[in-house]
Amino acid sequence: MRKKRWVAVLAAGMLLLSGCGRVVNQPVKSVKIGISVYDQYDTFVAQMMTAFNLYATKKQEMTGITINVEIYNAAGSQSTQNEQVESMIEEGCNVICVNLVDRTDPSTIIDTAEKNNVPVIFFNRELVEEDLKRWDKLYYVGAEAFESGIMEGELAAAAFAEETGFDRNRDGIFQYIVLEGEVGHQDSIVRTEYSVNTIIQQGVPVEKLGYAIANWNRAQAQTKMNQLLEEHGDRIELVLANNDDMALGAIDALKAKSIPRKDWPAVVGIDGTDVGLEAVRSGELIGTVYNDKEGQAAAMLELAYTLSTNGDMKTVDMLDGNTIRLPYIKVSARDAKEFTPPGAAGY
Numbered sequence: 001m002r003k004k005r006w007v008a009v010l011a012a013g014m015l016l017l018s019g020c021g022r023v024v025n026q027p028v029k030s031v032k033i034g035i036s037v038y039d040q041y042d043t044f045v046a047q048m049m050t051a052f053n054l055y056a057t058k059k060q061e062m063t064g065i066t067i068n069v070e071i072y073n074a075a076g077s078q079s080t081q082n083e084q085v086e087s088m089i090e091e092g093c094n095v096i097c098v099n100l101v102d103r104t105d106p107s108t109i110i111d112t113a114e115k116n117n118v119p120v121i122f123f124n125r126e127l128v129e130e131d132l133k134r135w136d137k138l139y140y141v142g143a144e145a146f147e148s149g150i151m152e153g154e155l156a157a158a159a160f161a162e163e164t165g166f167d168r169n170r171d172g173i174f175q176y177i178v179l180e181g182e183v184g185h186q187d188s189i190v191r192t193e194y195s196v197n198t199i200i201q202q203g204v205p206v207e208k209l210g211y212a213i214a215n216w217n218r219a220q221a222q223t224k225m226n227q228l229l230e231e232h233g234d235r236i237e238l239v240l241a242n243n244d245d246m247a248l249g250a251i252d253a254l255k256a257k258s259i260p261r262k263d264w265p266a267v268v269g270i271d272g273t274d275v276g277l278e279a280v281r282s283g284e285l286i287g288t289v290y291n292d293k294e295g296q297a298a299a300m301l302e303l304a305y306t307l308s309t310n311g312d313m314k315t316v317d318m319l320d321g322n323t324i325r326l327p328y329i330k331v332s333a334r335d336a337k338e339f340t341p342p343g344a345a346g347y
C-alpha cells in the first residue's frame with residue numbers, strides 16, 4: 001500500500017514537471033480522464049460512452065491538447081469499482097468519472113479521491129445529496145428523473161384518449177403493468193411513481209395488474225413479461241417500462257407468443273436509445289422519452305476538461321456549483337419520424 005502511494009506521488013510529480021495540469025501558469029499539453037461504468041453492457045451507458053469518446057476526440061482536435069480517456073467496467077461490483085478508482089488515481093488521472101454500481105455506497109471512492117485531491121464526476125446513478133456535499137470537488141451529471149416519469153405518463157394517457165382500441169374490455173380504465181429497473185436506482189422509483197400519477201392526473205383511471213423488476217435488461221424483461229402474460233393475458237392494456245430496453249423485452253415476449261399486433265397492449269419506454277427510437281418509428285412502442293446521452297456526455301467532458309486544465313469553473317453552468325442536469329424530451333409515435341436527438345452544442 002505504502003509503495004503504491006509513492007508511485008502515485010511520483011506520478012503526480014512528473015505531471016508537474018511536464019506541465020500536465022496540476023500547476024497554474026504551466027501550459028497543459030495533455031489530460032487523462034478515467035471512467036468506471038457499473039456495467040459496460042447497459043445499452044444507455046454504452047451509448048453515452050460512445051458519445052463521450054467521440055467528443056473527447058473532437059475536443060482534442062479543437063484544442064490541440066491530448067485527451068486520454070480510459071474506461072473500466074466495474075461489472076456490477078462496488079469493490080471492483082473502488083479498486084479501479086484507486087488505480088486510475090495511481091496512474092495519474094486528472095479527473096475520475098464514476099457511474100456508481102451502488103449509488104448509496106460512494107464513501108470509499110470519495111475518501112480515496114479527497115486524499116489524493118482528484119475531482120470526481122459521478123454520472124447517471126445519482127448519489128444522495130449529503131454524499132455529494134462531502135467534498136467541494138464532487139460533481140454530478142444526469143437528468144431529473146421525475147421529468148421522464150411525467151412525460152411517459154403523458155404519452156400513455158394520450159394513447160388511451162386517442163386510440164380507444166387499447167381499452168380492450170371497454171371499461172374506461174387503463175389496466176397496466178410496470179417493468180421496473182434496479183431496486184434502489186433513483187430512476188426506477190421516481191419514474192414509476194410519476195408516470196402512474198400523471199396518467200391519473202390526465203383524467204385516465206388506472207388499475208395496476210402487476211409489476212416485475214427486470215433490472216433495465218431486455219432479456220430479463222422478456223422473461224418477466226412472459227410470466228405477466230401467463231397471469232393476466234389480454235387484460236394487460238398498458239406496459240409502462242422504466243427504460244426502452246425493458247419495453248423492447250416486452251415486445252419480444254409478445255412476438256414470441258405470436259400475439260397479433262392489433263392485440264398488443266400499448267408499450268412505452270424511456271431513453272430513446274437507437275433501438276428504442278427505431279421501435280417508436282415502426283409503431284411497436286407508442287412512444288419514448290429521450291434521455292439526452294449526448295448532452296450528458298458533452299457536459300461531463302466539458303467539466304472534466306475544465307477541471308483537468310485548471311480552467312475557469314465559472315464557464316461551466318451548474319446548479320449549486322456541483323450538478324448538471326439535462327432535460328428529457330418526449331417522443332411520441334407521431335414525432336418519432338422527424339425526431340433527431342438534440343446533439344451536443346459545439347461538437
Ligand code: BGC
Nearest residue numbers: 042044124125187216243271
Ligand atoms: C437509463 C437506463 C439505464 C440506467 C443505468 C437510466 O437512466 O434510463 O436505461 O439502464 O440509467 O443506470
